[in-house]
Amino acid sequence: MNFLSLLQSSPAFLITIAALSGLAAGSFLNVVIYRLPKMMERQWRAECAELAGTAAPSAEPFNLVVPRSSCPQCGHRITALQNIPLVSYAALGGRCSACKAPIPVRYPVVEALAGALAGYAAWRFGLSAAMFGALVFAWAMIALAFIDLDTFYLPDSITLPLLWAGLLLNLGATFTDIRSAVVGAVAGYLALWAIFWAYKLVTGREGMGYGDFKLLAAIGAWLGWKMLPLTILLSSFFGAAVGIGLIVFARHGRNVPIPFGPYLAVAGLVALFHGEQITRQYLNLF
DSSP states (O other), X not given: OOHHHHHHHOHHHHHHHHHXXXXXXXXXXXXXXXXXXXXXXXHHHHHHHHHHTSOOOOOOOOSSSSSOOBOTTTOOXXXXXXXXXXXXXXXXXXXXXXXXXXXXXXXXXXXXXHHHHHHHHHHHHOSSHHHHHHHHHXXXXXXXXXXXXXXXXXXXXXXXXXXXXXXXXXXXXXXXXXXXXXXXXXXXXXXXXXXXXXXXXXXXXXXXXXXXXHHHHHHHHHHOGGGHHHHHHHHHHHHHHHHHHHHHHSOOOTTSOOOSHHHHHHHHHHHHHHHHHHHXXXXXXX
């Protein structure tokens, strides 16, 4: 029995391979979450210097591959054995092997999330185009959520390719038909665009960023327009619950902004895996 046949015949093996692949992907997602905003800022500084007619600040190459990962405190280069998802964090006791500085718990959390969602996608969809699509969608949602938490950025370099990927995937009606996907992309963008301008006209302030529009457009392209009401409702509920909790328990200032992207990402994942069931149960109530 070859490897492909084993994946097809053994759900447990498929789920295990998917989860392990997710752990490895989570390790890379940590690189993306940390480096992509810094790459964007470097590019902006270079563009500003060009517009001002001055020399761009010189800097060492910095991208998703170069330089090798290192401890931000002491610069110790992380070896391959120290970069095994989850295992290395546990073996090191959550500290750098050189300077003993604590390693942020976010790193194993991202790896665990990526692995768990990959395993769940394999269980939910089996070996299919939907499974591979769900992996890409889930990993993109993780990266976007954590980048937005850190920086209030939702990079176009993730949201726009994700939107086009959703449309291409649904040419084969993987998650929805292509008509619903196109309408979902347009309606997703316009829904938050309209809320943005209504809020700004009433309050004179901006309530969200354009990246949120593009993220919901991407979710609409993947899941179709019928999943947009559920996504908006769930993201608003999650955002309100967390916001109230931060104000009450963490003394978070009412005027301090809270990124909306993470709640859209969580709602998009719920809609991906269980949107149809939730919508059906809701409609059955009436």
